[in-house]
Amino acid sequence: MARQTRQRILDASLAMFNAQGEPNVTTNHIADELEISPGNLYYHFRNKDDIIEQLFARFEERMDAALAAPEGRLPGLEDIWLQLHLVFEAIWDYRFLYRDLVEILSRNRRLRLRFARILKRADEQAHAVMRGLSQGGVMRASSAELAATATNVLVIATFWLNYAAARGDKDEHQAIRAGIVQVMMLLAPFLRDAERLHLNNLTRAYID
Amino acid sequence: MARQTRQRILDASLAMFNAQGEPNVTTNHIADELEISPGNLYYHFRNKDDIIEQLFARFEERMDAALAAPEGRLPGLEDIWLQLHLVFEAIWDYRFLYRDLVEILSRNRRLRLRFARILKRADEQAHAVMRGLSQGGVMRASSAELAATATNVLVIATFWLNYAAARGDKDEHQAIRAGIVQVMMLLAPFLRDAERLHLNNLTRAYID
DNA sequence: GTCTATAAGTGGATAGAC
DNA sequence: GTCTATCCACTTATAGAC
Numbered sequence: 433m434a435r436q437t438r439q440r441i442l443d444a445s446l447a448m449f450n451a452q453g454e455p456n457v458t459t460n461h462i463a464d465e466l467e468i469s470p471g472n473l474y475y476h477f478r479n480k481d482d483i484i485e486q487l488f489a490r491f492e493e494r495m496d497a498a499l500a501a502p503e504g505r506l507p508g509l510e511d512i513w514l515q516l517h518l519v520f521e522a523i524w525d526y527r528f529l530y531r532d533l534v535e536i537l538s539r540n541r542r543l544r545l546r547f548a549r550i551l552k553r554a555d556e557q558a559h560a561v562m563r564g565l566s567q568g569g570v571m572r573a574s575s576a577e578l579a580a581t582a583t584n585v586l587v588i589a590t591f592w593l594n595y596a597a598a599r600g601d602k603d604e605h606q607a608i609r610a611g612i613v614q615v616m617m618l619l620a621p622f623l624r625d626a627e628r629l630h631l632n633n634l635t636r637a638y639i640d
Numbered sequence: 641m642a643r644q645t646r647q648r649i650l651d652a653s654l655a656m657f658n659a660q661g662e663p664n665v666t667t668n669h670i671a672d673e674l675e676i677s678p679g680n681l682y683y684h685f686r687n688k689d690d691i692i693e694q695l696f697a698r699f700e701e702r703m704d705a706a707l708a709a710p711e712g713r714l715p716g717l718e719d720i721w722l723q724l725h726l727v728f729e730a731i732w733d734y735r736f737l738y739r740d741l742v743e744i745l746s747r748n749r750r751l752r753l754r755f756a757r758i759l760k761r762a763d764e765q766a767h768a769v770m771r772g773l774s775q776g777g778v779m780r781a782s783s784a785e786l787a788a789t790a791t792n793v794l795v796i797a798t799f800w801l802n803y804a805a806a807r808g809d810k811d812e813h814q815a816i817r818a819g820i821v822q823v824m825m826l827l828a829p830f831l832r833d834a835e836r837l838h839l840n841n842l843t844r845a846y847i848d
Numbered sequence: 849g850t851c852t853a854t855a856a857g858t859g860g861a862t863a864g865a866c
Numbered sequence: 867g868t869c870t871a872t873c874c875a876c877t878t879a880t881a882g883a884c
Binding site: 613 | 661663739740741742743745746752753755756759781782784785788789791792794795796798799800802803805806807808821822825826828829830840843844
């Protein structure tokens with residue numbers, strides 16, 4: 433049963449952090465929600481930060497999987513679409529991390545380093561995908577443009593949900609699709625005419 | 641002297657919020673820093689949120705000024721450069737708002753509406769500038785691309801400092817220049833060859 | 849493993865004297 | 867306008883019984 437309670441705490445914490453924001457959820461709230469005592473919670477975790485670290489480890493796994501280069505062949509536009517889905521859904525499932533990213537990272541040196549590592553991997557993957565598109569003759573960009581675009585892809589992916597919230601978007605699930613479109617549109621102007629037009633039409637259909 | 645103390649509280653709050661993050665600065669900390677009593681602070685402000693609202697009003701003025709269309713003539717690339725400076729410096733001076741944007745907005749309906757208004761103005765201004773470039777023949781983009789790019793400009797500008805912090809950048813001042821470059825590079829692929837090349841070279845010089 | 853009880857501290861906020 | 871004193875609510879975290 434030890435394992436069970438531990439997992440239940442992690443699951444409830446994740447749900448409550450995502451719903452109410454990590455700063456607004458105390459260890460007591462979590463214990464209340466699960467109808468266990470605060471003492472019990474502290475038997476399983478040293479403190480709130482310990483819970484966050486365990487959730488981060490789960491998230492890290494998800495991201496590492498999503499960022500893995502999918503195949504041996506050159507990636508096409510459809511592969512990117514799929515990979516962006518995996519990334520945005522991982523972010524969505526652990527969106528509390530992103531909502532208060534700077535605050536959470538400022539409190540914990542280990543998480544800071546691990547998050548920087550994820551960003552580094554994402555940057556490399558973005559570069560690899562765009563190099564693939566270039567080699568496939570689908571995309572054309574200077575090396576400075578490619579590097580800048582990779583960075584912009586990361587920023588949009590990282591903060592899109594926050595932007596949607598700040599803008600006051602109602603339908604949060606719709607925000608994921610809109611975010612993917614935004615990232616794709618970063619690539620649009622570098623594409624060959626046929627693909628560029630195709631993307632312009634596709635995105636319109638995707639949002640409605 | 642009333643006015644003096646009130647202003648001193650606002651100034652100290654801004655400095656401390658920016659340095660330590662708004663959630664980590666209490667009304668007691670502010671009073672301590674100014675060597676006044678907590679009671680005195682509460683004579684001048686109803687509560688912490690009241691202080692934040694007053695600071696937001698200052699920020700709003702700065703942004704409104706920065707987002708004003710500068711002249712009667714069509715804007716060129718240099719105008720954009722200047723305007724981005726004004727915007728990024730306003731954000732820098734009130735960066736505590738952006739560090740915990742979602743959390744701060746979630747607590748205060750009025751700020752939520754006012755921030756959404758700023759975003760709307762920024763979006764309109766981004767559109768106007770890019771329309772100017774298009775009319776001047778410097779830029780070429782479909783209407784879907786233009787809209788997507790305007791949105792991406794806003795996201796990068798809004799969250800660039802957070803991204804720099806998450807990435808672990810040391811020199812925060814340098815981050816402003818890098819942010820401006822990132823936004824400019826969003827426009828690069830839409831530019832006429834001459835300007836596009838010019839920008840590629842310019843940005844390299846700007847970062848070093 | 850889980851609970852009860854509680855210590856120790858923090859933050860927001862107010863009353864009333866000066 | 868400003869200070870002292872203080873209250874209340876809440877949070878983290880631990881000790882010790884079961």
